[in-house]
Amino acid sequence: MRVPLLDLEPEYREVEAEVLEAVRDVVGSRRFILGPRVEELEERIAQYCGCSYAVAVSSGTDALLLSLMALGVGPGDFVVTTPFTFFATAGAIARTGARPLFVDIEAESYNMDPQALKRLVHDMDGERKTRIKAVVPVHLYGRCADMDAIAEVTESLDIGLVEDAAQAIGAEYRGSQGRTRRAGALGNLGCFSFYPTKNLGGAGEGGMVTTDDHELYERLRILRNHGDVSRYHHEYIGGNFRMDAFQGAVLLVKMKYLERWIRKRRAHAALYERLIADRGVARVRTPDHGPGRHVYHQFVVDAGEARDALRAYLSEGGVGTEIYYPIPLHLQPCFSYLGYGPKDFPVAERAAKSTLAVPMYPGLVHDQISYVVDLMAKFFEERHHEKK
Ligand SMILES: Cc1ncc(COP(=O)(O)O)c(C=O)c1O
Structure with a gap:
């Protein structure tokens, strides 16, 4: 018997007819970047995660980079994450010019150890501590990190909490108060990947950032499109982090499943x-x-x-x-x-x-x-x- 690590065949057999129709509609619309399907996907993902806003982007990596940019992370800053994750988590931190600081993981969950995070912060002198601008826990393999314990630290320092939820769409976290929330609604910003092999995978590259913060939402949208506040007026240096319409259409179909x-x-x-x-x-x-x-x-x-x-x-x-x-x-x-x-x-x-x-x-x-x-x-x- 052959058992591949991953087989997309059965999944696509289920959705193929609908996906092809959705793709044909995009071609017919002649609207290939962002547009109504992408906006609908943003609404659906925000609702699914229990967040006020979602911003569709070009990949999970870009979701992380854009989130850190929206928090104003840059050279001289520190951002804490785990060393046991896909490269993109730390790669995005380094690309802002900030310095990644690692803390170890828990043996049972493989996720960031909140006690290790507390120790790192505790052992830092005051000046260095003020340089920590964000913490990026990863919900590795689809299991949420211990977000209450991590949020205690980010709240005490008044810094950003960015979830790397690339592998965890639909994952739920039951916190110490017994309240259950979904990945993407557990920090200030939630980052998802729609890489084809993910639980919700596109037919190409794609990602999403979720947030409840209106100001961050506005900043994400502006930075996604070269910091353009109105046509050809650039107040910030952003990038091209836009999602294409094919991914919006395909992901909307697959969302139902x-x-x-x-x-x-x-x-x-x-x-x-x-x-x-x-x-x-x-x-x-x-x-x-x-x-x-x-x-x-x-x-x-x-x-x-x-x-x-x-x-x-x-x-x-x-x-x-x-x-x-x-x-x-x-x-x-x-x-x-x-x-x-x-x-x-x-x-x-x-x-x-x-x-x-x-x-x-x-x-x-x-x-x-x-x-x-x-x-x-x-x-x-x-x-x-x-x-x-
Ligand atoms: C934990 C983690 N972070 C970030 C990413 C980056 O996502 P993407 O491949 O969509 O850029 C991935 C997926 O590959 C991932 O598994």
């Missing part, structure tokens, strides 16, 4: 968990759900030091896997100027060596999941016998 697809992902995650427990694959740790709703953009297991051998074994058996992410960002060559080194963030460094994403997409079927878990069980059995 999003909740169903999330339910399927969650059912697949529950099945993986049950089968892994039933077959006694005790050496594999399944993801911690956390409070709220995990949307399983990825289903990432922890296989300890057996990770690479397990990955090779699954690959031989026709199962696709991936490592998100093999090199923590503080150890990337392009960030050597920040002066971090090995052992600075041990939890992230360990996760980079022990975690493995296994197949996860709505169109997976029971037999495929069962096959993946059977292979895992066989791998550990054989290893056990070899060691005897």
Whole structure:
């Protein structure tokens, strides 16, 4: 049996006719950038996330960059994030001219550790502390970071809180007060990616920024279009961060299916968990759900030091896997100027060596999941016998 890490085929089979019609409408309208479909998508996403406003942009990376620009982040500033994320999170910070500061992650959630954030801030002298302009937690794999604890810090410093929700559309966070809110409504600005492989994926590049703050909303819209306040009057230096109309049209169609697809992902995650427990694959740790709703953009297991051998074994058996992410960002060559080194963030460094994403997409079927878990069980059995 072959089980790819991701297969967009079943998803597109469901929506193809509607998508093609929506694309044809855009061609017929001759309106290719922004426009009514994109505006409708902005309204739908704002409503879905429980926010007042949403601004459609050209990618998740641009959503992050634009958000930081709207907060006025620039050279000399510090922005705190996690080293265990996709490159774009820290890349966007560095591109504003600010300096990324990393804090370690929690071992269970792989998300920013609020205690580590508190320690970083506590240990900084007054002058340096005033240079922190924002914190960017990441809702990695589709599980929300501990936003209440992180917001305590950003509120006490009166600085921006930008969610990197690129992997987490529809994820929910149940805070300490028992209130449940969706990703994108948990900070000052929420950043989403519609990269084709995401839970809500376009047919090209796309992203979105959500906010409840009217002033930030206005600034986002102006900066999205070269800082143009009225035609050819540029009060700020922005960029071209506009979404194209095809993505608006395709995403509006796919939006209708999003909740169903999330339910399927969650059912697949529950099945993986049950089968892994039933077959006694005790050496594999399944993801911690956390409070709220995990949307399983990825289903990432922890296989300890057996990770690479397990990955090779699954690959031989026709199962696709991936490592998100093999090199923590503080150890990337392009960030050597920040002066971090090995052992600075041990939890992230360990996760980079022990975690493995296994197949996860709505169109997976029971037999495929069962096959993946059977292979895992066989791998550990054989290893056990070899060691005897
Ligand atoms: C955590 C995270 N942040 C940012 C991005 C950037 O999004 P995009 O690829 O749409 O630029 C991605 C996705 O690739 C991501 O996974």
